[in-house]
Amino acid sequence: MKKSLRERSPLVYILVALIPYSKPNLLLAFKPGLFFRELEKVSRYKQSTLKVAYWRAQQQGLIEQQQNIIAITDKGRRKIMPFLAENLDGVGELMVIFDIPEGLKSKRQKFRQILKEWQFAQIQKSVWATKKDYRQELIELIKELDIGDYVQLYESFRHFPE
Numbered sequence: 001m002k003k004s005l006r007e008r009s010p011l012v013y014i015l016v017a018l019i020p021y022s023k024p025n026l027l028l029a030f031k032p033g034l035f036f037r038e039l040e041k042v043s044r045y046k047q048s049t050l051k052v053a054y055w056r057a058q059q060q061g062l063i064e065q066q067q068n069i070i071a072i073t074d075k076g077r078r079k080i081m082p083f084l085a086e087n088l089d090g091v092g093e094l095m096v097i098f099d100i101p102e103g104l105k106s107k108r109q110k111f112r113q114i115l116k117e118w119q120f121a122q123i124q125k126s127v128w129a130t131k132k133d134y135r136q137e138l139i140e141l142i143k144e145l146d147i148g149d150y151v152q153l154y155e156s157f158r159h160f161p162e
Helices: 010-017 023-030 032-043 047-059 074-084 102-117 133-147
Strands: 062-066 069-073 093-098 123-124 127-130 149-158
Touching: 010 032, 010 047, 010 074, 023 032, 032 047, 047 062, 069 074, 074 102, 074 133, 093 102, 093 133, 102 133, 133 149
Parallel strands: none
Antiparallel strands: 062 069, 093 127, 093 149, 123 127
């Protein structure tokens, strides 16, 4: 079973720092030494630990480097979504209902795995819910996996039990 990311793991600090146009991202591009020193102060992890996390992120395809530009990949962005998503306004929940055919089993498994990583609660086998606002990310994921004909996305309110 895959190990889930802890909120304050070195990998999370690295990935969040690589969000485009953020101050840490620009530091990494132009002053890598300063990037790791600043991240060490914020995260309280040693520079060596952060450098290993950076290297692992590259190996896992979570970040990529093209020339002098270092960017977080879609896979990396999905990995840190639980730490970036805001709560939905009010008491609503985001609900995903899907019925993906057996012929697309690998896509269904990948979709479920991402819902788990994003900390959705499984209500039934193909019904998942969360209080976080993943609307835009889910729409992008559904388009990427080409499963739009099989997935429905709702914002809902629970009446019972409260």
